[in-house]
Ligand code: ATP
C-alpha cells in the first residue's frame with residue numbers, strides 16, 4: 538500500500554451558519570479519510586477568525602494571518618457576517634484579505650440542478666443544468682480603489698469614488714482559465730459577460746483580451762453578452778450557457794441568481810483557486826452567514842459539503858470528489874431536504890444521509 542498522504546487543512550468556520558455547516562463538511566472529510574484504508578488523512582487546524590473575533594480584538598484576523606495560512610494545503614471556509622459589524626469591514630477584513638493575499642485569482646462556482654430539489658427555473662428545453670461561473674477574483678470592481686470625503690463629510694455634499702481596476706494580465710489569465718476549462722467540458726462554450734457599452738475603459742479592455750485569446754481556441758464556441766442581457770438569458774435561454782466568465786462583481790451577482798434558479802443559495806459550492814498552486818486555495822459555499830437562521834440547526838450544508846468535494850478534487854483525490862458529489866445527489870434524490878429547498882430535515886440529518894450514501898454509491 539502506498540504511504541499515507543496527509544493533507545493539512547486550515548479551517549475558518551467564521552460566523553453564523555458558517556460554523557454549523559463547516560462542522561458537517563469536516564465530518565464528511567473525516568469519514569472519507571477513515572474509509573481510505575490509510576491512503577490519506579486530514580489534519581485540521583482551526584482559526585477562530587470572524588466577527589466575534591473582531592468584536593473582541595478589533596480585527597477580523599491576525600496581522601500575520603495570511604502568512605500563517607501559506608503553510609496549508611487548502612483552506613476550508615464558512616462564512617463571515619454578523620449584525621452590528623458592517624459587512625464591508627467583515628468582508629475586507631477576512632475573506633477578501635485572504636483571496637487577495639494568497640492570489641486566489643479564480644473563483645469557480647458550478648451551478649447544477651440536484652435531483653429532487655425543486656428548482657425555480659422551469660424551462661421546457663432544460664432538464665439538466667451544468668454551468669460553471671468563472672469569476673475574476675483579484676481585481677475589477679473589488680479592487681478597493683477609491684475613497685470618501687472628497688468635499689467634507691456631514692455637510693450633505695460628500696463625494697465617494699469607487700473605481701474598478703482591470704489589468705490586461707488579470708483579464709487574460711481568467712479568460713484563458715475559462716477557455717481551458719471549456720475545453721474539458723461537453724459543449725466547449727465560453728460566454729463572456731461585461732458592460733462595455735457603459736464602462737468604457739476596463740470592460741472594453743476585457744472584451745479586447747477576450748477576442749484576442751479566443752483566436753487561440755478555435756475549437757471553443759464563444760459568446761459575449763452585456764450583464765443585463767445575461768441576467769435575462771439565465772432565465773430565458775439557459776440552454777445557451779456552459780462556462781460563463783465575468784468580472785468580480787458581475788459574476789458574484791450572477792452566481793446568486795444561478796444558485797437561486799437551481800433551488801437555493803444553500804446548495805451552491807465554490808472554490809477560490811490559485812491555479813498556479815503557489816499558495817493554498819480556499820473552499821467555501823456561495824451563501825453568507827445567514828443570521829436569520831443561525832443557531833437553529835436548519836442550514837443547508839450541501840453548498841459547504843459540495844465545496845469539500847471541490848477541495849478533494851483540487852488535492853488530487855478525484856475519485857473521492859466524484860463519490861461525494863454522487864452521494865449528495867443520492868441524498869436529495871431520496872428526499873432528504875432542508876427547509877430552504879422545501880424539506881423538513883435538519884443540517885445534521887442531511888450530513889448523516891450523505892455519509893450513509895457514500896458507501897452506497899461506491
Ligand atoms: P453575504 O453578504 O455574505 O453574501 P447575504 O446577505 O447575501 O450574505 P446569505 O447569508 O447568503 O445572505 O443569505 C441570504 C438568504 O438565503 C437568507 O435568507 C438565508 O437564510 C438563506 N440562506 C443562505 N444560505 C443558506 C443555507 N445554507 N441554508 C438555508 N438557507 C440559506
Ligand code: MG
Nearest residue numbers: 793823824825
Ligand atoms: Mg450574498
